[in-house]
Amino acid sequence: MHDFLDNLLGAKLSESVIHVGLNLLLALLILLIGIWLAARLANFSERALHRAQVDVTLSGFLRNLIYGVLVAVLIVTALITAGVSAAPLVAALGTAGLAIGLALQGSLSNLAWGVLLIVFRPFRVGDYVTAGSIEGTVESINLMHTLIVLPDNREAIVPNGKVGADAILNFNRRGTRRFELPIAIGYKDDIGSAMAEIKRLFDEDSRILKDPAPGVWTGALGDKSVSLIVRGWTRSSDNWSAKTDLLRAIKESLEKAGVTLAFP
Incomplete structure (x- = not known):
């Protein structure tokens, strides 16, 4: 009777060892084959994103994200196949994910906005x-x-x-920009002559666009001067230089024409 029990226990132990060994072998195969497939799938998604003309930075990030998620799923699947209980494993992963999320809250916000900035440009x-x-x-x-x-x-x-x-x-998205210059002349000066002189300067500067058309308007009647508003459009790259050059040209041209530039 004692020998019979020993043989029975030995057979059950052997079966258990074989079962565990097969599970470990199957888990290892799932992990190895799965990682190979995950890498191929991640690379395929990256190539598809390149063909869709997605930004290189974003496509690389999404490729690594897909690969990381697939590997994480594979590890959990392999551990469950090897006989590890799923409930404590999932709970541990959830706790770790929550802790990491709280610790990296600012970084995750920057990451999320980085993706949005790259996508919506x-x-x-x-x-x-x-x-x-x-x-x-x-x-x-x-x-x-x-x-x-x-x-x-x-x-x-x-x-x-x-x-x-x-x-x-x-400042560059539309391709063109408007500038505005406030000019003040004396009450005794001819507003029409001053405006005509400024309009002549518009025609002499090729950087100032004809459409939309530039213009000069009477802005306000001050205590000691008449305010003129000068507006014009340029290409974005020419805006600063055209604006400053025009301001100097207006001063020199109006002074030559005998128009008084008012000052405090």
């Missing part, structure tokens, strides 16, 4: 913008921050969460 590299209360030229955009070069050549690294949470002004 409120500005591009080379645009002159005001973003996150910083004004300058965009040099690069990645998933975590935007690099803006200020007019004095300082660099500002602005977190994407701050960029997305504030108003974005893009």
